[in-house]
Amino acid sequence: MAHTTRRLALAGLGTLLASPALRAQPWQPSRPIRIIVTYPPGGVNDIVGRIIAEPLSRELGQPVLIENRAGAGGNIGTVAAAQAEPDGHTILFGTTALFGVNPLLYAASSGVDAVRDFTSLGMIGEVANILSVIPGRVQATDMAGFIAEAKRRPLIFGSVGNGSSSHLSAALFLSMTGIEATHVPYRGSSPLVAAMLAREVDFGFDTTATSTAHVRAGALRPLAVTTTTRATALPDVPTMQEAGLAGYDLGIWFNLGVPRRTPAPVVARLAEALDRARSAPATHERLRTAFVEPMALPFAQNEAFIQASAARWQAIARAARVSID
Structure with a gap:
C-alpha cells in the first residue's frame, strides 16, 4: 500500500459534514468521554491513546479519559465498547488486531465483530x-x-x-x-x-x-x-524485504471507532474533532517522539482501508492456524 496515501493524507470529511441536516443538528458531549484501550498501561496502544486524548479533549470541551480494559487479545475491551450506549461518550481505541484478526478469533463466542460493529472515526498513526x-x-x-x-x-x-x-x-x-x-x-x-x-x-x-x-x-x-519502508527512528535497521523476505509487509495502525448504531451527527462531530486533534503540529511531534508515524485518510476511505487490512491479517491467521484455544 502506498505510504503517501496512508500517512499525513489529511483531508476533510466530505459529504458527511457537507449535509445541511448535519450542520443543523450540532452535537456536543454532555459529560466526560472515555476511550477504551484494550491493552494494559505502558504499551504502544496506551501511549498513543493518551497522546490523542489530550487534543481531543480540547476540541470537544470535555475531559477525555483512558480506560484500560485488557484481556482476550483485546476482545474484552472491544465487547465493552460495543455494548456501551451509542451516544458518543464511549470510543474504542482500535488497532490492527482488533479489526483484523479478532473478528476471526472471537466473533463466534462474543458476537462482536469490530469491522461490522464499529464506525471508524479516523486513523491516528502507524508503527x-x-x-x-x-x-x-x-x-x-x-x-x-x-x-x-x-x-x-x-x-x-x-x-x-x-x-x-x-x-x-x-x-x-x-x-x-x-x-x-x-x-x-x-x-x-x-x-x-x-x-x-x-x-x-x-x-x-x-x-x-x-x-x-x-x-x-x-x-x-x-x-x-515489518514495513516496506525503514522506521524513521531506526534508519539503519533493514526492512524484512531488504533482509531477504520478499513480499513481507505488515504495518500496525491505530484508529478511533464508535458503535455502528451511533447517530450520524455524533459521528460527524467526533470525526471532525479527531481530524483537528490529529492534524495539530503538537500531536504530530508527540507521536513521532513516541516513534509513531502520524497517519490519516479521507473519512470516506476509512471503511475500505479497514476491510482490506482485515482481510489480509485474517488470511495470515488462517494460514498460521491461529486460534484462541
Missing part, C-alpha cells in the same frame, strides 16, 4: 514491528545468520498476546522461513519487553514505540522491521 533477538541467547547479528541458527536449535519467541499483530508478524516470519519456535504470549507490550530484557525468550516482534529505546541501549538486537 512497524521490530524483529529483535536477545543478546546472550542468540548469537546471530543479521537475518541470514539468525535463520541458520534457528534451524539448528529450538527457539522460544514472545508476543504481546495470542492473535495479536506481534504474534502474526512472527507467524508470517516462521512460515516464510520454515523455522519452528515455541510461542509464549504475554499480556501486552510492557510484559513482553520485560520478558525480553529478562532473557526469558530468544526473540520477539514488538513495535518501534516500545522497543526503540531498548534497541538504542543495546539490550535488544534488531534484525528487521
